[in-house]
Amino acid sequence: MLSFRQKILISNICAAFLFLTLMFPLASKTVKGIMVKALEDRADELIHKVEGASDIRDMILRLKKEKPQLFFRVSILDQNGGILYDTHAKRLLGAQFTPGYIAHHHEVEMALRKGVGYAEDYSTLLQQQLTYVAKRFTHNGKYFVVRTAFPYKHVEAITESVKISFLLMGVLIVLLFSLMTWLVIQHFTQPIQQIINVVKSYKEGEVLPNIHLEGLSSRDEFSRLAQTLNSLSLRVRNQFQVLTSERNEKHAILESLNEGVIAVDEQLNITYINDIASQMLNVNVETALEKNFESLNHPDFYDLLSVCLREQQLCTSTAILGDNPTIYLELIAIPKGKGGILVLQDTSSHYRMMEMRKDFIANASHELKTPVTIIQGFAETLHDNPDLPKETTQPILERIMNTCLRMTKIIKNLLTLADIENLPQSRLQNFDLLELVHRCRENVLSARPEAEIIVDIKTSHSEILADPDLLEVAINNLMDNAVKYSSPPAHVTVIIDKRDKDIILQIIDQGVGIPQHELENVFIRFYKFGKSQIKGMSSSGLGLSIVKTIIDKHFGTITVESKEGVGSTFTIVLPVREELF
Structure with a gap:
């Protein structure tokens, strides 16, 4: 016959086993439902973002703007299943990715029929099992599908964690209930009192000390309870270390952002400010913490945060800081719990681009007005x-x-500049860069036969995928400048080399050189520096701008090194590509 204690223990074990047996399927179903609902909600948010787009390109641009906030893979497809945009495909496939490629996915087909589709499938692109949720929406009378994905292994990990939590919770409940029952029956209070005394000494912010019970076997229920609590304490310490590490990591991420970030509580007291924000507002991080936001003396920022917290909705505005240099900011206030977050985005480059466009139009008008006036x-x-x-x-x-x-x-x-801005893929072809360089050399020498142009070849592989006509314009321009701005007879060296997957082209002259303070401006449209005025030579200020635009359109880079009276070296780096996609 079993003892009463054993019966109680067996009854508790059976009850716990039944509880866990019922909870395990529920845990899996619950986690799966939560993940699907989260993906559907994210899809709804993305659909809301792109529904107001004027066309497909605008839709894709809006989705790209959301990319920093996307937690995993997101795709947008047309009603035929053609992929219009994918957050991972372009980065992983590079030139092999073709927009409009039609892929057959079960969840996409289901979404086109029913509005929402779900599937679990293996992704050959990401080399892992993924959970997919697709949702249909209508834009300009056509169906489109937003397809979101989440690693299935994370779903399994969360499910396993929930199961383990239920298991540990069930085991702990069984042990505690058994021990309490044993104490009531046996009036055995001393061990539990020792445990209570140890726990009582625990203070907030401290680590729970280990529990040692004297006079009891290590196999006794109370000793096992003490060991379980010690193990739990160890896990708490480890979890605390993990949370501390995660907090430090998040802090490092926030500090590495280009945007300024300020967090406040419900009273608008500053609880966090990163270095970028402190530099923008010219405040010290340590002195700003715990102070009210109003003390920063930026009433526009304060009013925006106040409205955000009062109405509990996202608010945006713009601001201008400083005079030299002037910083243009876009302000985004976001409610977070009882407090809020203010994000300061520096949009100065956008404003500078607008000014450059205005200058371009003015300069173009001026350059054309002068010859028209003369004529x-x-x-x-x-x-x-x-x-x-x-x-x-x-x-x-x-x-x-x-x-x-x-x-x-x-x-x-x-x-030429306008043509370069719209470079189609059909104009790209494989050709030998060396032959093109020799052709450019002959072009320059036919106009300036007294010049000496030496071609130094340091690689046996000079095949490249590019637009030969545009590259000829760029190289001709650089060679012609090298000869034009050198004392006759000009001595120019052209070096062709290969480094890893890049072709290196250098054009070196012994000319008048470029002043150091003007080097950063040589590729700006209509910019004219001192050497354009020597020897009575005139310049439109467009040549080097055209060269840089051509190189940029071929995903390359161009740099210049120069010293007055010594000469200049222009270095072009072009990637070697054997096919378009």
């Missing part, structure tokens, strides 16, 4: 004096022709 003046002279002798009209006509040629060159350069 108009000479034309009026000829019109008003039709009887001028030929020896007088001939220089005038030559001046008009030269001015027309200059204006034609400016217009041609502007058209």
